[in-house]
Amino acid sequence: MMASDLFSLILPFALLFGAALASYFTARLIVVPLIKKGAARSPVKWDNVLIERKVVDRASHLVPAVVLAFGLPLLLEGGTELFGLLWRLNNIYFILAGFLVFDALLNAGTELYQASPTRRHVPIRGFVQALKLIAFLLSLILVLSQLADRSPLFFISGLGALTAILLLIFKDSILGLVAGVQITTMDLVRQGDWIEMPKHGADGDVIDVSLTTVRVQNWDRTIATIPAYELVSSSFRNWRGMSESGGRRIKRAIPIDVNTIRFIDRDLLEHLKGIRLLRPYLEQKVREIEDHNREHVSSMELQVLANGRRLTNIGTFRAYCAAYLRNHPGIRQDMTFLVRQLAPTSEGLPLEIYVFTNDTRWAFYEAIQADIFDHLFAVLPEFDLRAFQSPAGRDIREMVQAESENAVSRSLEPAARIKSA
Numbered sequence: 001m002m003a004s005d006l007f008s009l010i011l012p013f014a015l016l017f018g019a020a021l022a023s024y025f026t027a028r029l030i031v032v033p034l035i036k037k038g039a040a041r042s043p044v045k046w047d048n049v050l051i052e053r054k055v056v057d058r059a060s061h062l063v064p065a066v067v068l069a070f071g072l073p074l075l076l077e078g079g080t081e082l083f084g085l086l087w088r089l090n091n092i093y094f095i096l097a098g099f100l101v102f103d104a105l106l107n108a109g110t111e112l113y114q115a116s117p118t119r120r121h122v123p124i125r126g127f128v129q130a131l132k133l134i135a136f137l138l139s140l141i142l143v144l145s146q147l148a149d150r151s152p153l154f155f156i157s158g159l160g161a162l163t164a165i166l167l168l169i170f171k172d173s174i175l176g177l178v179a180g181v182q183i184t185t186m187d188l189v190r191q192g193d194w195i196e197m198p199k200h201g202a203d204g205d206v207i208d209v210s211l212t213t214v215r216v217q218n219w220d221r222t223i224a225t226i227p228a229y230e231l232v233s234s235s236f237r238n239w240r241g242m243s244e245s246g247g248r249r250i251k252r253a254i255p256i257d258v259n260t261i262r263f264i265d266r267d268l269l270e271h272l273k274g275i276r277l278l279r280p281y282l283e284q285k286v287r288e289i290e291d292h293n294r295e296h297v298s299s300m301e302l303q304v305l306a307n308g309r310r311l312t313n314i315g316t317f318r319a320y321c322a323a324y325l326r327n328h329p330g331i332r333q334d335m336t337f338l339v340r341q342l343a344p345t346s347e348g349l350p351l352e353i354y355v356f357t358n359d360t361r362w363a364f365y366e367a368i369q370a371d372i373f374d375h376l377f378a379v380l381p382e383f384d385l386r387a388f389q390s391p392a393g394r395d396i397r398e399m400v401q402a403e404s405e406n407a408v409s410r411s412l413e414p415a416a417r418i419k420s421a
Contacts, residue, residue, distance in 0.1 A: 016071040020064035027060040046112055053108040061097035065090055088146040095146070099139040106131060124184070129211035130177045133170075172227065176212035179229040188231055189214060194239040200226045202236075247332040247356035248365045254376060255348035255388040256314060264311040268384060272316060275382070277323040285311060285319075313383040314341075318351060320383070321376060325355055330368035332356040348388030 035056050039047035050056060068090045076083035110128050145152040167174065183189055193206045195216060204218035214231060216224045242248055264272070273282055289309045297308040321339045325331050338354035353376075357368045380387060391399075 012075045016068065016075060019071065020067045023067045024060065024064040027063045028057075032056050032060055045115075046108075049108045049111050050105075053104045053111065055101065055104040055108055058097065058100045058104050062094065062101065065094040065097060069094070084149070088149065091146050092143050095139050095142050099135060102135055103132060125208070125210050127180065127184070130173075130180070133173060133211075172212045172229075175229040176210075176227070179227075179232045180209075180211060182232050183209070183228065189238065190240070194243070195236055196239070197224075197226060197230075197234070197236040199234060200224055200230065202226055243360050245335075246360065247335045247358060248360040249336075250353055250355050250357060250369050250372070252369070252373065253342060253350035253352040254373070254380075255345075255350055257348050257386045257388040258344065260384060260386045261312065261314045261349070262384065264313055264316060268313065269311065272383070275320065277327065278316065278320050281319045281323065282311075282316070313385055314349070314351070317380070317383045317385055320379070321351070321353065324375070325353070325372070328368075328372065330357050330359065330371070332358045347390070 202216040202224035208215040293308040335356040342350040
């Protein structure tokens, strides 16, 4: 009698758990492969992403939990201890499986979002990680409530006493979450941006924006990791505006030796008129100067160089630089365009080139800049100008040698005069 009673008690449970296992294997071995075949034939791509991220595989674990949830009330009365134990264990299994499905859905949604060409630069990985963290904490609270057979509100209310500890443990995550919201809403950093942050040794492309960190691949191929909240609390430089504008700035000066600056005489003027780019400027400028001097300065006063208007070699060279850059194929003509003199220093008169190239790629930008200054340094002697350069060892030796030769010649002059007398 006892054996038959035991068999009659065990048999329904065996059938229920057998049905749960059968439902799991049916879903895993039959339904899931059919869904995968249908996704492979479908013209859309989102279902393939769901398959690759194992959303369907993880969802198959929910099927036996559902079977047990419907079957247990049919076998046991709700108030028994055995029913409560099996019900809570099934709920724990359902919670864990649901968390895994939610995690896979978030991964799939992130991949689909980043696949869009208009949205892939917006960093949402921090939001996704924050949602995963919140889902994990909620799942943990629900599992603990099932194990202790207490309401989830009991554990949530108990978190108030642990707030200080939780803030200490999750400080970086909380700061990163707030910073991630600010970075996204203010569009401070995107994946692929070139940023500079010397404080953290970062100078390169952003390769990852997560909940707590931003990873930058420097130009020397090293990786710099920056806390996300540092991008909000500290200053950094983002070169995205330069890339999007299509122009990269050249800001470099040529130091002119002030001892070579002078008025242009007739010979030099005739020589400079042979430069094709300068010819229109010189013709117009000479005409303006002659008209002005004829009207305001007498012929006698013009014999003094300080009277009247005259061309200078530095001013004409500045006009040549502007004409040369206006005709250069690598310079943007619709952006800031300046050729200007800066304040004189102990190293000469700086003549600054302030223009933008039409190619923002590093190597091409450097090639354009080098080509411009190669030409301008080489053409300086045509204007009787010289770039300033601090004396080197060779220059000092030549000066000493010339001074010694002059001293010897001066010492021989008295003897030569006596001999001649």
